[in-house]
Amino acid sequence: MESVFGLVGKDFAIVVADSSAVHSILVHKTNEDKIMILDSHKLMGASGETGDRAQFTEYVQKNVALYQFRNGIPLTTAATANFTRGELATALRKNPYMVNIILAGYDKDVGPSLYFIDYIASLHKVDKAAFGYGSYFALSMMDRHYRRDMTVEEAIELVDKCIREIRSRLVVAPPNFLIKIVDKDGAREYAWRESIKDAPVPVAAA
C-alpha cells in the first residue's frame, strides 16, 4: 500500500512518498523516510521491499559519492538513472531488487528531470510518475491538472490534491506523506503532510 509519486516543475522537481513502515498487519512507524538524498542535487524516492529499498538506495548513494571523488565532478541525473537501471537489470535474473524508484535531479545545463525506474529495470524519463496503488489516483489527478512550468506553489497544490485523493479513496491509505524538492539550490525536505502524529512519549516521573 506504499505510494511514491513525483513531478517536474518550472525549475524544480518534487518527489512525494508515504511514510508508513508496514509489516503484514502491523504499522511499525509512520515517519519512515523513503526519499534518499543521493547527493547535493539528486533525490531518489523508493517503494517496495523494505530491506531491498534501504540496501539499494544506499548502494546507489555511495556509488554516486565514489564517482564524485574519483572524477572531481558529480554524476549527472541521467547518468545516475542509467547506472541505477543497470544495477537493477544485472540483478534481475539472479536476485532481483523489489524496489520501484522515482529519481529526481537538477543539473545546471539541463534543469530539472524526473526518471521512472521500476523493479524490472524499465527506465523512462518523464514529467510525472507514480508507483503503488496510490498511482491510480495520483496519476489521474496529475493527468487532469498538471501543466508544464508550474511554480512551486502550484505544484504543491497538485501534490496536496493527489494526497487528498489517495487518503479518501484508498482502502488502506497511508496516513502521512513526506515531500522533498530539488532545484538549483539543492535537494532538501520540503514538508510533511501528517494526519497521524505519534503519541507524545510520557516523561519519566522525577
Added chain:
Amino acid sequence: MARYDRAITVFSPDGHLFQVEYALEAVRKGNAAVGVRGSDTIVLAVEKKSTPKLQDSRSVRKIVNLDDHIALACAGLKADARVLINRARIECQSYKLTIEDPVTVEYITRYIAGLQQKYTQSGGVRPFGLSTLIIGFDPHTHTPSLYQTDPSGTFSAWKANATGRNSNSIREFLEKNYTETSGQETLKLAIRALLEVVESGGKNIEVAVMTREQGLRQLEEAEIDAIVADIEAEKAAAEAAKKAPATKET
C-alpha cells in the same frame, strides 16, 4: 600459463627486504611533501616540479580527497598512487555503506598500509613505490590527525612530517620550529617548512588546508604567493633585527 607463485620480495641473508628498501629509494626521489597538524587545521603542502608549458596543470592534482573528511598527499611513483587512492576511495564508501559511519583517519591509514604490506608478501608483485601523508578529522570526536605510511606497510601518527625529496632537512626544520598552532599559523609553518627545500613561489608548491567545517580547500596560486611574500618579509625582518644590534656596537 603464467605462474605467480614466485615472490619478488624475499629476505636477504642479513634480514633486509631489498625490494622494499629500493621502493623507499624511489620515494626519496619523489617530490617533497609536508604535513602539519594544528589544533583546528591540518595542512598538506607538496612540491610542484616545474610544469611543462603545454601541460594543463589542473589535471595534475597532488593532494586528493579520499572522502569528505580525509585527504592524502604522497611522494614517489604517481601511477602506483592512483591505484592506492582508488582502492582507498572505494573502501571509504564501502565502510560507510556497511557501518553507516564515515571512516576514522586511523582506519583508512591502516587499510592503505595493509594494502602496501600485502604487496611485499605476495607472489609476482612488487611493492608500491610511494609513501603517503594522510590527514583528516575523526567523524565523532573531531580530533585532527596526520598519519604517514611507507612502502613496507608501516604507519604512524605525527604532529608534523615530511616525505620525498630532502625530507630529512624538512623534518629537522619542523623538529626545531614546531609548536601547537592553529588556523593561519599552521598554514604558514607548513609552507615555511617546504620552502626550506623548494624554490619559493606559488607556482612551485601546491597547498591544501583541511578544517572540520569546510573539509579540504585547495589554495589558489595567488593566495600561496601572498603567504610566501609574508614569510619572506618575516625572514627579512628577522635578519635585519639580527644585524641591527651589531651595527649599534661599532
